[in-house]
Amino acid sequence: MDDPIPLNADKNQKPLTEELANQAGKIAALLVRDGFLTPKQVEYATRIRARLESPRTFLEVLKELKYVTDDQINQVIRTSYESINLENLLLELGLLSEENLKTALQIQAEEKPPKSLREILVQNNFIGEQKLVQVLSQRLGFPLMELDKSQIDRQLFSRGPVEFYAQHHLLPVGTKNGEVWVAFADPLGPQGHEETRRLFGKKVFPVVASLPSIKSILKHFQEKPSPRPAVEVHETSAVSIVDSIIMAAVQEGDVSDIHIEPMLDRLRVRFRQDGILVQFKEYPTSLIPAITARLKVMCNADIAEKRRPQGGRLFYEQNGQKLDIRASFYVTVHGEKIVLRILNRMSSVLNLEEVGMLPRMLKRFREDVLDRPSGVMITTGPTGSGKTTTVYSCINYIKTPYTSIITAEDPVEYIIDGIAQCSINPTINLTYEEALRHIVRQDPDVIVIGEIRDNFSAQIAVQAALTGHKVLTTFHTEDSIGGIVRLLNMDIEAFLISSTVVSVVAQRLVRKVCSKCSGPYRVRAGELLGLGLEAKDIAGVEFRKGQGCPHCRYTGYKGRIAVFELLILDENVRNAILDRKMSHEIRVIAMESNGLTTLLEDGILKAVAGLTTPEELLRCLPRLLKPRPLEKLQRLLGGVP
Ligand SMILES: [Zn+2]
Known part of the structure; x- marks a missing residue:
């Protein structure tokens, strides 16, 4: 050169x-x-x-x-x-x-x-x-990757001759965000780059790997020639493919859903990890019918039905691990899209201290909400915001040998010892309505209603609270005030709401900065503006961000942390509801009179502590009002422990 x-x-x-x-x-x-x-x-x-x-x-x-x-x-x-x-x-x-x-x-x-x-x-x-x-x-800024032959995308691998890979000490690993990741033992110099781009298209993302690891994988593939797309698909191969997909998701540890999506020219499989879809593998379209049929058999769905959406459930056991998986088949123009949701993955329920509330909020939540003998306690947020985890940790906190706790859930996600949990099952006509009708006759102290969906379930919750029960339930609303507004819209009288609802917790999950590769991060002007902050507001603050490493699969994030907004209904808020004030008025009253902090404010304190990034806050949190100064927030919420 x-x-x-x-x-x-x-x-x-x-x-x-x-x-x-x-x-x-x-x-x-x-x-x-x-x-x-x-x-x-x-x-x-x-x-x-x-x-x-x-x-x-x-x-x-x-x-x-x-x-x-x-x-x-x-x-x-x-x-x-x-x-x-x-x-x-x-x-x-x-x-x-x-x-x-x-x-x-x-x-x-x-x-x-x-x-x-x-x-x-x-x-x-x-x-x-x-x-x-x-x-x-380090010098090139390409991630260092520990290769493992099980991660290699064979389909991709078969696009180039093994001799070429061996000559240049490189090999394609997989596809991510539309880029083909290619591992190089030495990415310097022109060797191999031009040819790699020709083979895999313009978007090649180089990563660095050790030469022995590249050689050992190449040797493995040279011994067993890489499989060409099968023309005929045998039943056994569909069985093993489905098994390998589910097992891979389990091994990843933090996969919540598996998406199996037929496309025009391929079958794409993606995993939802830490809330984000990540490409797993692609298969030829010829495999679609066999894989779909196999999954339908596994979850007792109708194989002949290919024109209507249907649901199913499967219990999967392998290597001593028991999985409860909910399946959904949805008909698209290219075939049936299948989503598998992995339930009851968490082996232990979090303690209340571990859900991620800042110290002062946690104290108020315990003393002013959970320790009260009765009332409705609502947790709200979109799907996948961690509501269930919070509700379960509350149950864990409340539960004693002297209380009777009973649940109606759709479905039961974690099993807690010592309480009576019931899964709604529409296939045998066990509806919410029926379960709720019977639940109050079970002499409970605490009732857990999986979700308030309609006027009926809202009525049950309010009536139970009026008769001295503690009721835990969830909602789908943007923020805490939205929970109150939704109850009003479900035709629940304002006086009933103000006299039974104790609190509304709104929450979201944001990704946590990877602890293995985090470093100081200079926040961009646009990000500050988006958060409603100015440079002077964050003087002396050091934000952190992950650089990407094998531990976090080069995303810079590992795991998630919850961000909360806790509305406790005090005198002022109750009066505002009775007066039918607008939601933004109720919000201002709650912020001024009883220490409500917004989701954004809670998130900012967590980003300031280096737990998450400004980027994540912008991606996940509603931004209704300008956040208050950091000192004020720290006084209201307490510092990050
Ligand atoms: Zn990392």
Whole structure:
């Protein structure tokens, strides 16, 4: 790779002479080309370096002189990695001496069959494999990936010849966000990049992997030729494909739903992980009928019915793990889309302290809501906002050997010892209505109504509270005030609401910054504006963001944390409801008189503590009012423990 580097075009500057460029090295020449460094500075630094007593690399001298920063060096490496080779990089970064390079090149010249310089360097201990992949990943900004043959997308793999992969020490791993991820043992230089783009299209995303891991996977595939798309599909292969999909979802650990989607030219399988859909694999369209039929058999759905949506349920047991899965078949233009929701995954219910309420909110929630003997306690939020988890942890808190707790749920998601849980089952005509009619005759202290859906279930909740029961239930509304408004819209009298409802908790789940790869993050001006904040509001605050690592599958996020808004109905709020005030008026009253903090405000404190990012708040939270100053919020909610 010795094509001339276009030199700095500034007319007042002498161009970088060839001699100088040779002494300074490839990366320094790129720094000049990209305008981070002037030829004059190169000249000066060369003179300084010649006078040094102990040898330093040219880049070190430049940094010492404060001409360039490490970030700028990384930036030119990242934009021009195809015109830098491994020896440039290691030599100029001071990771390999000129002498050792010379020796390595001699060894390489004698090696038969020929080997790459990379292999020679590692084999002869000029640099360790682990160190090398780390340097490549860090300097190039490509994720470092631990390869595992089970993650390789075979369909994708079969698009290129194994010999090509072996020659260039690379292999395609999978597809993510429309990009093909290709693992390289050495992504530097032009080798392999052009060909890879030709094979997989323009959108190739390079990642770094160790050479032994790439070799071992290639060996595995060379021994067992990669399967071509099957023309005829046998029943057994559909069985094993469905098994492998479900097992992969279980092994990932945090998959809530599996989406199996027929498309025009393929069957796409995606997993919902931490609330976001992530591509798992693609299969040829020829497999669609067999996979669909297999799933219908597993969950007792009607195989012959292909024109109407239907539901089903399956109990799946493998390797001692029992799974309860709810299936939904929905007819689309390309065939039936299947979504499998994995239920009762959580083996243990969270303690109330673990759901993520900030200290002052938690204290009020316990003392002013859960410790009260009766009343309706509502948790609200869209599907997948973690309502059920909160309700279960409340049950866990309330439950004692002296109380009777009974539930009507659709369906039971976690099983808690010591309480009576009932799953609604429409196939045997056990409706909500019927379950609720009987629930009050069971002499309960606490009633859990899975969800308030209509006037009937709302009436039951209110009546039960009036007769001295504690009622826990959920709703689908945007925020806490919305819960009250929804009850009014269900024709529940304002005086009944104000005398029975104790609290409404609104919540969302935001993704948590990965603890393994988090670093300081400078919040963007647009993000601040979106959150309703100004630079002065967050003076001295350090936000954090994940850089991406194997632990978080290069998303920078791992797990989720709940964000809450707790409305407690005090005198002022009750009067506002009785007076039929508008929802924004009720909101202002609650904020001023009883310490209501909004979802956004709670989220901001969590982002300030480095638990999540401004980006996540913008993606997940409603933004109705400008947040109040941080000190005020900290006073209301307490600091993050
Ligand atoms: Zn990470």
